[in-house]
Amino acid sequence: MARYIFFRLLQAIPVLLGTTLLIYFMVFAMPGDPILALFGDKTPTPAQLEALREQYHLNEPFIMQYLRFLGGIFVGDLGTTYSGQPVISVLQSTFPVTLRLALIALILETVFGIGLGLLSGLRKGGASDNIILAFSLLLISLPIFVIAFVLQYLLTFQTSIFRPTVGEGAPWGDLILPGIVLATASVAQIIRLTRTSVIETMGQDFVRTAYGKGLSRGRVIPVHILRNSLIPVVTYIGTDLGVMMVGATVTEGIFNVPGVGRTLFQAIKQSEGPTVVSFVTVMVLLYLILNLLIDLLYAVLDPRIRYVK
Amino acid sequence: MKLNRIGVGAIALAAASALVLTGCSTSGDNNGSGSGDGAGIVTANGSEPQNGLVPTNTNETGGGRIVTSLFSGLVSYDAKGKPRMDVAKSIESSDSQNYTVTLNDDRVFSNGEKVTASSFVDAWNWAAQVSNKQNNSSFFEDIQGYNADADSPLTGLKVVSDTEFTITLNQPVSDFELRLGYSAYVPLPKDATKDITAFGEHPIGNGPYKLDGDKAWTHKERIKLVKNDTYKGPREAKNKGLTIVFYSDLGGAYADLRSNNLDVLDAIPDADLASFQKDLGDRAINQPAAIFQSFTIPERLAHFSGEEGELRRAAISHAINRDQVTKVIFSDTRTPAHDFTSPVIDGYSKDVEGSDVLNFDEKKAKELWAQADAISPWSGTFQIGYNADGGHAGWVDAVTNQIKNVLGIDASGAPVPVFSAFRQEVVNESIQTAFRTGWQGDYPGLYNFLAPLYATGASSNDGKYSNPQVDALLKEGLAATSIEDANKKFQEAQTILFKDLPAIPLWYSTVNGGYSNKVSDVVFGWNSQPIYEDIVKK
Numbered sequence: 001m002a003r004y005i006f007f008r009l010l011q012a013i014p015v016l017l018g019t020t021l022l023i024y025f026m027v028f029a030m031p032g033d034p035i036l037a038l039f040g041d042k043t044p045t046p047a048q049l050e051a052l053r054e055q056y057h058l059n060e061p062f063i064m065q066y067l068r069f070l071g072g073i074f075v076g077d078l079g080t081t082y083s084g085q086p087v088i089s090v091l092q093s094t095f096p097v098t099l100r101l102a103l104i105a106l107i108l109e110t111v112f113g114i115g116l117g118l119l120s121g122l123r124k125g126g127a128s129d130n131i132i133l134a135f136s137l138l139l140i141s142l143p144i145f146v147i148a149f150v151l152q153y154l155l156t157f158q159t160s161i162f163r164p165t166v167g168e169g170a171p172w173g174d175l176i177l178p179g180i181v182l183a184t185a186s187v188a189q190i191i192r193l194t195r196t197s198v199i200e201t202m203g204q205d206f207v208r209t210a211y212g213k214g215l216s217r218g219r220v221i222p223v224h225i226l227r228n229s230l231i232p233v234v235t236y237i238g239t240d241l242g243v244m245m246v247g248a249t250v251t252e253g254i255f256n257v258p259g260v261g262r263t264l265f266q267a268i269k270q271s272e273g274p275t276v277v278s279f280v281t282v283m284v285l286l287y288l289i290l291n292l293l294i295d296l297l298y299a300v301l302d303p304r305i306r307y308v309k
Numbered sequence: 310m311k312l313n314r315i316g317v318g319a320i321a322l323a324a325a326s327a328l329v330l331t332g333c334s335t336s337g338d339n340n341g342s343g344s345g346d347g348a349g350i351v352t353a354n355g356s357e358p359q360n361g362l363v364p365t366n367t368n369e370t371g372g373g374r375i376v377t378s379l380f381s382g383l384v385s386y387d388a389k390g391k392p393r394m395d396v397a398k399s400i401e402s403s404d405s406q407n408y409t410v411t412l413n414d415d416r417v418f419s420n421g422e423k424v425t426a427s428s429f430v431d432a433w434n435w436a437a438q439v440s441n442k443q444n445n446s447s448f449f450e451d452i453q454g455y456n457a458d459a460d461s462p463l464t465g466l467k468v469v470s471d472t473e474f475t476i477t478l479n480q481p482v483s484d485f486e487l488r489l490g491y492s493a494y495v496p497l498p499k500d501a502t503k504d505i506t507a508f509g510e511h512p513i514g515n516g517p518y519k520l521d522g523d524k525a526w527t528h529k530e531r532i533k534l535v536k537n538d539t540y541k542g543p544r545e546a547k548n549k550g551l552t553i554v555f556y557s558d559l560g561g562a563y564a565d566l567r568s569n570n571l572d573v574l575d576a577i578p579d580a581d582l583a584s585f586q587k588d589l590g591d592r593a594i595n596q597p598a599a600i601f602q603s604f605t606i607p608e609r610l611a612h613f614s615g616e617e618g619e620l621r622r623a624a625i626s627h628a629i630n631r632d633q634v635t636k637v638i639f640s641d642t643r644t645p646a647h648d649f650t651s652p653v654i655d656g657y658s659k660d661v662e663g664s665d666v667l668n669f670d671e672k673k674a675k676e677l678w679a680q681a682d683a684i685s686p687w688s689g690t691f692q693i694g695y696n697a698d699g700g701h702a703g704w705v706d707a708v709t710n711q712i713k714n715v716l717g718i719d720a721s722g723a724p725v726p727v728f729s730a731f732r733q734e735v736v737n738e739s740i741q742t743a744f745r746t747g748w749q750g751d752y753p754g755l756y757n758f759l760a761p762l763y764a765t766g767a768s769s770n771d772g773k774y775s776n777p778q779v780d781a782l783l784k785e786g787l788a789a790t791s792i793e794d795a796n797k798k799f800q801e802a803q804t805i806l807f808k809d810l811p812a813i814p815l816w817y818s819t820v821n822g823g824y825s826n827k828v829s830d831v832v833f834g835w836n837s838q839p840i841y842e843d844i845v846k847k
Contacts, residue, residue, distance in 0.1 A: 032729025036736055038359055040369060041747045042761070043736055043769045044444070045457050051442040084361045084506055085528055093528060149560075156568055164564035165556070168531060256554075256561040258530040266357075266529075266557065269698070271729060 005292065012288045016281060023280045024066045027273045034058070034271035038082060056082070069274060073281075079274030081267070087278045090263060095245075095282065097170045098252070098259035102244040104172070104179030109186040110237060116187075117194025117233075118226060124199055133195075136188035148181045148254045165256035178255040182248055186240050193236055197229035204228070230301050238294035246283045349549030349846045350535075351828060353573040353839060354562045357529045357555045361509020364492045365436035365443040371555075373492060374838050378534055378551060379514035380495035383410060383429070384486065385544055390599075390653060390753030390835030392490050395542045396424055396515065398472075400489070405481035405790050412472040418498045419519040419537050426474035428496035430466045435502045436493065437463050445493035447768060448751075451485070453477045481788040483795040484754040491752045517546045517842040530555060546842040547830070566823055572846070573831055573839045575822040579700060582821065583640045589823040597644060598837035599651045599750035600818035601758060604693050604708075605772040605811065606743040612687060620681035622810040625691070626666050627674035628715035629708055635816050638703045642821050646814035649803055650758040651750060653835045656796035663807030667814055671715050678716050690719040692742035696731035697724035701745060708815070735771050746771055746812055753835045755799040759783060763802075763811050774811035778802075 035052045036044070044052075053059045057068060072078060078087035120132040139147075155177060156164040166174040201207065202225055210220045249261035256262075260279060267275035298305045358372030367376045383397035394400075396416050402408040416424040435441055437449035438460045449455050453465025465477035478485065488494070496515060501508045511520065518534035526532045535550035554571065556562040559578040565571035567588060577585045586593040606622055608614045613621060631645035644652070646667060647659045681687070693709055695701040705722035713720040723742045725731040734740040748769070750757050760783050761767050765775040779802050786798030820837035830845045 030727075031733075032727050032731070033733040033736075034729050036732040037727075037729035038369075039444070039732075041732075041749070041769070042368070043732075043771065045447060045768055047439045047458055048442065048444065048446065051439065055442060083357060083359055083528070084509060090528065093530075152564060156564060160568060163570055164568055165561040165570070167570075169527075170530075253558045254561060256556050256558060258527075258555075262557045263529055269727070 005296075008288075008292050008295075012285070015288065016284055019284045020070070020277055020281050021066060024069065024273065024277050025062065027268075027271060027276050028062050028065065030271050032271065034082070037270065065273070069277060078278040081272055081275050082270060087274050090275060091278060091282060094258060094260050094263045097175075097257060098245055098248065098261065100170065100172060101175050101179055101182065101248060101252070101257060101259060102241055104175055105182035105186070105244055106237065106241055108179060108183040109190055109240070112183075113187045113190025114194050114226075114230075114233060117191040118198055118221075118229075120191065121195040121198030121202070121229075122221070124195075129195075132191060136191045139184050139188035142184075144181065144185055145250050145254065147184050148178075148251055151177060151181055152254065166258070170258060175257070178248075178251050178257055181255075182244060182251050186236075189236060189240075190233060193233050194229060197232055198225060201225050201229045227301055231298060234297055234301065235294055238290050238297075242283075242287045242290050245286055350533075350552055351548050351550070351572045351841060351844050351846050352552045352554060352570075353841065354556050354571060354575065355532075355553035360444070361506060362512040362526075363443070363505055363509045364495045364497075365432070365445045365448075366509070367492060368444045370838070374841075375532060375534070375553060376492045376495075376512075377516070377838075378518045378841055379512055379516045379520070380492060381514075381516040381540070381542055381544060382489055382492070382495045383412075384490045385542070386490045386753065386835060387543075388832050388834050388840055390655060392487050393543055395490075395544065396496065397489075400486050402485075403790075405483045405485065405788065406478050408476040408478075408485065409469075410474050410476065413541070414472050415541055416515060417539050418513050418515045419539060420498065420513045421539075422498050422513075423471075424496050424515050425471045426468045427471075428498065429494075430463075430468050430474055431499075432497035432501070433466060433494070434463045435497075441502075441505075448488070448491065448493040451478045451480065451482050453479055455479075480784070481790075483787055483789045483792060484752075484756050487754045487792070488752045488757075516540060517542075517544045518551055521550065544842045548842075548844055548846045551841050566825060569825040569827055572825045572828045573822070573841075573844065574824070575820060575833065575837065575839055577642075577821040577823070582642050585821065585823060592823050592826065592831075594822045594824070594831070594833055595642065595819055596833060597652045598818045598820040599653050599753065599835055600747065600837065601646065601649065601651050601749075602643070602745070602747045602815045602818065603646070603649075603812035604743050604815065605746045606813065607738070607772040608774070609738065610741070610743070611689070612681070612685060617681045617684040619809065620677045620684075621687075622813065623666050624674045624677035624681065624716060625712055626810060626813050627668065627670045627677065628712045629813070629815070630669040630711055631667065631816060632669070634704055634707050634711075638707050639816075642819050643816035644819060646816050649763075649806055649812070649814055650755050651817050654750065654753050654755055654758065656755045656792070656799065658800060661800050661803045661807070663804045666807050666810065674715050678718075687718060690721060692721055692723040694723040694725060694731065694734070694740050694742040694744035696726075696728040696745075698727050704815075705745070738773070744771070750836070755796055756783065756786065759799060759802060759806075763806060770811075772811050774809070776805060776809055776811075779805050779809075 035049055057065055080086055081090060116132050120129045123129045152164055155161045162177040163174055207224055210224045249265045252259045252262040264279045355374055356371035358375060359369050360366045360372060362372060362376055364376045364380050367373055381395045384392040385395040387393055396412055398411045398413045400408055400410050412426060418424060433449055436443040437446050437455055440460050449463060452463045454461055454463040467475045469475060498513050517537055517540050519537040521533040521535045531552055531554045533552045536546040559576055562571060562574055563578050563581055566574045606613050608618060635641060635643040635645055647664050648661050650657055691712060693705050695705050702722060709720040709722055725734060735744055748758060748762060761769045763770060763774050763779055764783055765780050782798050782802035786795040789795040789798060820833055824831040828844050828846050830843055832840050832843060834840050
């Protein structure tokens with residue numbers, strides 16, 4: 001088990017090197033001159049251009065820029081943004097916000113997704129099953145920005161239950177609305193996954209045996225049916241957490257959440273190499289850790305799975 | 310080896326919660342900085358400054374609005390763009406070339422340090438050096454000693470006493486006093502340039518506001534300013550402070566304004582342009598801005614040089630129905646151009662000689678085009694290049710369609726994916742089409758709209774236009790001893806520009822914005838930014 005974890009972590013090293021190299025190259029190859037763009041419609045003097053290119057090491061060949069970045073990582077220096085801020089402090093201020101947002105969305109989608117999915121699976125073909133299925137279909141078919149705008153309009157202008165955008169320091173309360181938006185798409189997926197999985201498990205022999213032994217529904221459903229149905233759902237939720245950590249660009253933009261997605265989007269637009277690569281590096285790291293956690297959770301959910309190597 | 314599955318679960322749970330908890334704890338620091346959102350604090354929209362808050366390095370509006378709130382120069386502008394004395398008690402010159410500046414004796418930085426003649430002279434000298442990489446260094450180019458290519462002290466600046474210094478320019482500059490209100494010309498405290506990066510993070514100024522404590526600036530989120538009680542001058546704040554919130558999406562900012570969570574907004578999202586005046590009633594703002602928009606057809610393009618080019622440019626200008634585009638595409642948030650400057654600028658005139666080339670006239674357009682064809686028959690497609698990430702597609706398509714219909718030629722837009730790539734193609738002259746150009750005034754003077762764009766070899770002369778007559782008139786205007794005489798020369802220069810059309814004027818932007826029901830006395834200045842210090846919070 002410990003060996004297994006060790007090897008998985010060892011695998012992470014080449015993955016990280018590969019992704020950073022790739023991303024750095026892509027940022028490098030992006031069209032346009034980020035320094036010129038800093039001046040808007042005005043044109044800087046050649047001496048100014050030269051001085052700024054030098055400051056951000058933009059006149060060095062690609063491989064030198066990349067090695068400089070890699071070297072910096074080991075001394076905790078990820079470079080600076082064009083506004084002169086260390087990238088590391090940008091990471092420190094944005095990741096917690098996105099993490100809180102993701103957590104809210106995660107709790108919502110897990111509770112509602114698994115709850116409704118279980119209900120729907122147990123009452124297969126019934127009225128509640130049909131209603132839940134139709135509801136999830138509706139959620140899947142709506143693009144996330146439509147949901148965001150509609151909820152923002154209904155819940156802030158019409159009823160002022162929430163603030164339209166996130167306030168100072170992105171407190172938990174303000175993140176609930178974007179959290180709901182972020183959760184909607186995944187809720188539908190989780191409902192459907194849980195439902196299918198529950199129906200499949202209900203047909204298994206061990207469920208019949210459990211009932212045959214005289215166990216109550218209150219015992220059979222959570223312990224025998226639900227737990228055995230959760231493996232695909234957990235996999236989905238795990239990857240979804242990864243996606244939410246990196247990809248809430250649209251939602252964060254609409255609600256002005258000072259998180260990872262919004263910041264990364266701006267950095268990409270400005271061709272801010274060090275910021276983009278640092279963010280992606282942390283994201284890859286998060287993905288790897290989350291995937292490892294999911295694999296470990298399998299063993300908890302299903303005792304037949306063991307990691308011996 | 311087999312691990313207890315409860316154990317593994319516990320580890321996973323612990324790891325996950327550790328991840329979450331660290332997330333929560335670091336974020337706690339963001340709250341509770343400074344004295345917080347108290348009553349009387351005005352909130353306004355903005356964007357994260359592109360550089361540290363160093364006045365001589367700030368050349369975009371995100372940082373600009375903060376820098377102008379934190380610092381005050383020798384003069385400051387009133388709402389109409391007229392300069393009035395601020396730190397200076399008087400600025401005197403008999404020949405527009407040698408200036409004597411006397412300072413008010415009672416001005417201090419927010420750290421208590423006195424604002425002296427050296428605070429100006431040292432700051433300007435520092436900023437003018439190439440090795441200090443200040444974006445605004447070219448603002449010092451007229452001062453004696455300036456060199457754009459190498460470090461060289463500004464010998465034209467001399468400290469006479471604590472409250473007096475003299476400025477000697479390379480040539481007479483009639484609008485020099487007007488320029489001095491721009492944020493590049495503010496003073497800096499003594500130790501600022503020792504560690505300019507640190508200073509840019511925690512600037513100490515002499516303006517109507519100061520930073521609200523050490524943690525006032527939460528990067529990419531907001532910056533909190535409070536009234537600077539030591540400021541004496543015409544811009545004293547009538548509110549207790551100013552919080553500028555950085556929005557990534559205007560839609561969110563507009564939503565905040567409508568629910569009164571944001572006090573002042575100086576831009577309206579495109580989708581709401583048609584309805585914002587109805588939404589906000591008398592709290593809506595729609596007034597002209599010092600922003601001029603055009604497109605440039607460089608001489609190097611085939612068929613656009615010499616006499617043929619002159620005819621074709623005039624034909625294209627006559628073929629554009631500016632009224633229609635500003636009405637239909639922009640819902641009247643642009644006004645058709647009548648010159649190369651802006652209506653908010655002192656000296657502006659709607660009827661500069663030659664400006665009828667901007668009138669929509671199908672017949673004339675066809676005639677001129679036919680005359681050009683007689684010189685050399687037209688071939689190919691006429692295209693206007695633009696950056697696709699800036700919302701320009703609508704008007705470019707409309708304008709090229711008009712050209713197509715009136716002149717009977719192929720015309721279309723030529724989008725370049727991102728702004729940085731577009732500017733690169735323009736600057737290194739690899740763009741093979743006409744391209745959109747624009748200018749936002751640095752200071753409210755005609756010269757600022759003409760010289761940087763159309764003087765031979767000027768920095769933002771993207772079309773590489775050159776006409777000795779224009780150069781001479783601009784120079785004569787500068788050498789005039791009064792602004793009125795100067796403006797006459799500048800208008801004469803415009804008459805030549807109307808003939809040459811180095812850029813085809815399209816329209817002026819207007820500033821669209823609004824304010825919440827919690828504030829009053831909201832006025833937008835000549836530079837399209839709210840005059841924050843005059844806003845009264847109810």
